[in-house]
Amino acid sequence: xxKPVLRDPAALPRLALTLLALLLLWPGxxxxxxxxxxxxxxxxxANMGHFVAGFWPLAHDREFLQxxxxxxxxxxAIATAGMALALLLALPAxxxxxxxxxxxxxxxxxxxxWWAQAGRWPVRGLLIVLRSVPEIVWALLFVRAVGLGxxxxxxxxxxxxxxxxxxxxxxxxxxxxxxxxRALLMAGSPRLAAFAYGVLPNAAAEMLSYTVYRWECAIRAxxxxxxxxxxxxxxxxDLSLRLFAGGEVASMLLCFLALVLLADQLSRLLRxxxx
Amino acid sequence: MSVxxxxxxxxxxxxxxxxxxxxxxxxxxxRVAIIGPSxxxxxxxxxxxxxxxxxxxxxxxxxxxxxxxxGARQRQQLRARIGLTHQAPPLxxxxxxxxxxxxxxxxxxxxxxxxxxxxxxxxLPGAQAALARLDLADKLFERCDQLSGGQLQRVGIAxxxxxxxxxILADEPVSAMDPVLAGHTLSVLNEEVSRRGMTLLASxxxxxxxxxxxPRIIGVREGRVLFDLPPAAISREQLEALYANxxxxxxPAAPLTAQxxxxxxxx
Numbered sequence: 001x002x003k004p005v006l007r008d009p010a011a012l013p014r015l016a017l018t019l020l021a022l023l024l025l026w027p028g029x030x031x032x033x034x035x036x037x038x039x040x041x042x043x044x045x046a047n048m049g050h051f052v053a054g055f056w057p058l059a060h061d062r063e064f065l066q067x068x069x070x071x072x073x074x075x076x077a078i079a080t081a082g083m084a085l086a087l088l089l090a091l092p093a094x095x096x097x098x099x100x101x102x103x104x105x106x107x108x109x110x111x112x113x114w115w116a117q118a119g120r121w122p123v124r125g126l127l128i129v130l131r132s133v134p135e136i137v138w139a140l141l142f143v144r145a146v147g148l149g150x151x152x153x154x155x156x157x158x159x160x161x162x163x164x165x166x167x168x169x170x171x172x173x174x175x176x177x178x179x180x181x182r183a184l185l186m187a188g189s190p191r192l193a194a195f196a197y198g199v200l201p202n203a204a205a206e207m208l209s210y211t212v213y214r215w216e217c218a219i220r221a222x223x224x225x226x227x228x229x230x231x232x233x234x235x236x237x238d239l240s241l242r243l244f245a246g247g248e249v250a251s252m253l254l255c256f257l258a259l260v261l262l263a264d265q266l267s268r269l270l271r272x273x274x275x
Numbered sequence: 276m277s278v279x280x281x282x283x284x285x286x287x288x289x290x291x292x293x294x295x296x297x298x299x300x301x302x303x304x305x306r307v308a309i310i311g312p313s314x315x316x317x318x319x320x321x322x323x324x325x326x327x328x329x330x331x332x333x334x335x336x337x338x339x340x341x342x343x344x345x346g347a348r349q350r351q352q353l354r355a356r357i358g359l360t361h362q363a364p365p366l367x368x369x370x371x372x373x374x375x376x377x378x379x380x381x382x383x384x385x386x387x388x389x390x391x392x393x394x395x396x397x398x399l400p401g402a403q404a405a406l407a408r409l410d411l412a413d414k415l416f417e418r419c420d421q422l423s424g425g426q427l428q429r430v431g432i433a434x435x436x437x438x439x440x441x442x443i444l445a446d447e448p449v450s451a452m453d454p455v456l457a458g459h460t461l462s463v464l465n466e467e468v469s470r471r472g473m474t475l476l477a478s479x480x481x482x483x484x485x486x487x488x489x490p491r492i493i494g495v496r497e498g499r500v501l502f503d504l505p506p507a508a509i510s511r512e513q514l515e516a517l518y519a520n521x522x523x524x525x526x527p528a529a530p531l532t533a534q535x536x537x538x539x540x541x542x
Contacts, residue, residue, distance in 0.1 A: 103347060179365030186327050187438060188355025188382025193389040197378045201367035 054246025064248060067236065072255055075232035078150050078225075079218035082157025083211070089130075089162030094169035097123040100178060100199055101191045124167075131163030139225040150231030157218050157225075168210055169203075176202035209271045216263035223256055233259075276339070277303045277442055277474040278324060283333035285319055285498075293319040294498040297333070301474060303441075306465060308485035309478040311495035312518050317478035318362075320495065321444045324476060325359040326350065338441055355382025358440035362447040364431030368420035372411070372430055375419055376402040379438030405437040406430070408463055424451035429460060436467055443468060445477035449484070457481065461488045482514060 038044055097120050099105060102112040135156045142152035173195075181198025185191065226234015233256055240248040278301040285294040294316045301307055309317050322328045323335065326342035335342065340353050358379070366375045373396050380398075381389050391397065399415075406412050409429040414422065422430065428451050435443055448464065449457035461477075465488055468475040479485040485492055486506040494501040494509075494517045502513055 103351075177365070177367070180367050180370075183359070183361065183365045184378060184381055185351075186325055186354060186359060187357075187379065188351045188353070189378075190351070190381070190386055190389075192386055193381045193384075196390055196393050197370070197374065197381060198367065201370045204369075 051244075051246065054244060055250035057247055058251045058254070059245065059247035060251065064251070068251060068255060071233045071236045071252075072259065074150055075219060075222050075226070075234070075259070078153040078222040078230070078232050079157065079215060082154045082222070083161060083215050083218050085154065085158030086161035086165055086214075087211070089158065090165035090169055093123055093127055093162070093166035094173060095192075095195065096120065097127060097166065098170040098173040100173040100176075101181065101185070101195055103185060103191065124170075127163045127166045127170075129163070130159050131161075131167065133160070135160040135221050136225055136228060139230045140228050143229045148229040148231070148235075153222050153225045153230030153232060156230065157221060160221075161214055161218060165211065165214060169207060172203045172206050172210070173199055176206075209267070212263075212267040212270050216260065216267055219259055219263055276336070277301050277305070278338075278476070279334075279336045280323075281334050283323065283330045283335055285316075285323060285328060286331045292498055294323070294330075297498075297500060299493070299500065299503075301476065303474055304469070304472050305491060306468060306475045306489050307477070307491045307493060308489035309476060309493045309495055310480075310482055310485050310517065311478075311501075315495045316498040317495055318446055319498075321359065321446050321476065321478055324442075325357055325444050326354055327359070351382065355438075356440050357442045357444065358435035358438045359444045360428075360431040360435045360446060360448050362428075362450055363424070364427050364434075366419040366427065366430065368418070370419050371415075372406070372417050372419060372422070373399065373402045373415050375430055376405055376434045376437050379434040379436075382438070401437060402433075405433040408436065408467065409433050409460065425449075425453070425456065428452065432460065432464060436464075439471070440473065442474045443476070445475065447478055447480060450480055454481075457484060458487070465489075482518075 039048075095101065099112055099117075099120070102116055104113040104116050138156035138159050139152050142155045146152055146155070176199055180202070181194045184194040184198045189197070222230070222232050223234040223237070226232045226236070227238045229235060233252060237249055237252050237256075240252065278299065280297050280299040283294065283297040283299075284292070286292050297320065309320065311317055319328065323330055324337065326335075326337060329343055337353065338356055340349075342350050342353055345353060364375075374393065377392055377396060377398060384392070388397065396402065403412055403415060406415060409432060411426065411429055411433065414426065414430075419427065419430070428448060432445070432448055435445075443464075445464070449460050452460060461484055464477075465475070467473075477485075477489070486509070490505055491503070492506055492509060493503045494513065496517055501517055502509065504513075
């Protein structure tokens with residue numbers, strides 16, 4: 001006799017989805033030529049072990065530490081200078097791209113006139129172009145243009161992060177309470193003043209928090225860009241890797257870790273105080 | 276003539292008619308109260324007069340100028356000469372009271388002065404004087420989110436007094452205050468306005484306050500002007516007709532439902 005079977009009605013769809021995921025994964029594995037077996041092959045394992053074993057002892061002679069300190073400062077300087085330039089680019093672009101200060105939106109029921117809307121598209125397009133090209137590509141470009149060194153890193157960060165900050169700032173401006181700035185505009189205030197008195201007080205905390213987070217990202221990005229010759233800690237890691245100086249690489253990785261940790265703590269502190 | 280409307284109508288984007296056939300002349304130095312039930316169009320009328328909304332029909336002239344025939348720049352200059360206070364003043368919560376009051380002059384100051392003022396208040400005595408008139412001098416350096424609704428309304432009035440426009444439009448300026456404070460604030464506002472020769476139009480919920488403080492009363496109902504008289508000439512019947520809807524709710528299950536229910540204004 002048939003007993004009333006206790007069966008989860010969701011079981012079959014779940015099984016089907018799992019099979020589908022595996023089926024889709026297979027071509028991916030083939031295309032990426034992933035073969036985990038190479039990791040445990042004797043030669044390869046020995047090679048890797050040799051490489052990792054070279055990481056100990058950590059390099060700590062005076063000359064190297066001086067070099068290390070210099071590259072850390074250089075990395076921080078690249079990230080900070082890049083962010084400063086990015087802000088110069090992002091703030092005006094965000095003001096132009098945002099609808100928050102539209103005068104024509106006031107008496108058109110919140111929607112700007114079509115020509116004002118059309119005027120925002122070129123700025124939005126520019127921001128999209130700036131941030132859609134990865135910073136490493138910009139860095140490669142600028143290394144060709146201005147030669148090896150931190151300048152290329154600064155420029156690459158300024159351009160990519162300018163695009164990101166501009167887009168996010170514009171969205172923050174549009175998401176805060178529009179009534180204060182509208183009231184000021186309707187009392188005859190110029191738009192920039194209405195922005196400073198009506199939008200900025202509400203948007204400042206969120207903007208600062210996002211900017212600090214981006215600064216942390218810029219530190220990491222500047223290390224990556226060092227590998228293509230854009231200066232800083234990354235360039236030193238690349239050099240030491242090529243020289244098989246494992247101890248130096250390990251010291252630098254530790255410093256890098258400390259740097260990211262520091263940035264993370266700083267942004268956490270600021271967020272806790274401001275949000 | 277400070278304000279002149281002829282045949283002005285306003286239809287919102289969703290097709291709802293807010294105002295129709297408004298004819299209104301206000302001379303310089305006049306003080307006018309606008310009363311009427313909720314949803315009658317008082318706020319829409321004030322926003323029209325602030326050149327905040329564009330009328331769908333009719334002609335509007337403010338301070339001898341036609342705002343919708345001006346260029347954007349001249350319209351902003353005209354707006355700087357008109358001050359609008361809101362029922363719930365839109366002030367950023369983190370802004371200090373002194374900044375919120377000084378912001379009244381943004382339309383008259385240069386951009387550089389405005390930005391400098393944000394870093395360091397440039398006219399502390401001016402802000403202090405405007406706030407002191409409304410008994411808020413001690414709140415000068417408080418943040419706006421630490422004030423009550425009634426205090427915020429008084430900050431809004433202080434801002435518009437500091438702006439010193441030629442025409443003040445006040446939208447329910449005392450709705451969040453207790454009756455005594457509301458009366459006091461209205462007399463301060465009226466005093467300042469007559470002393471400086473400004474024109475004042477205020478919408479009010481409290482009929483007694485309007486009748487007591489203003490020499491000219493306009494009753495608005497369903498987007499039309501019902502009467503436009505000095506307070507002494509307004510009869511009880513006219514007031515009852517103006518607020519018919521609220522009378523209806525005071526008498527539960529009255530036998531006159533069918534006829535009157537058609538007149539309930541939409542909010």
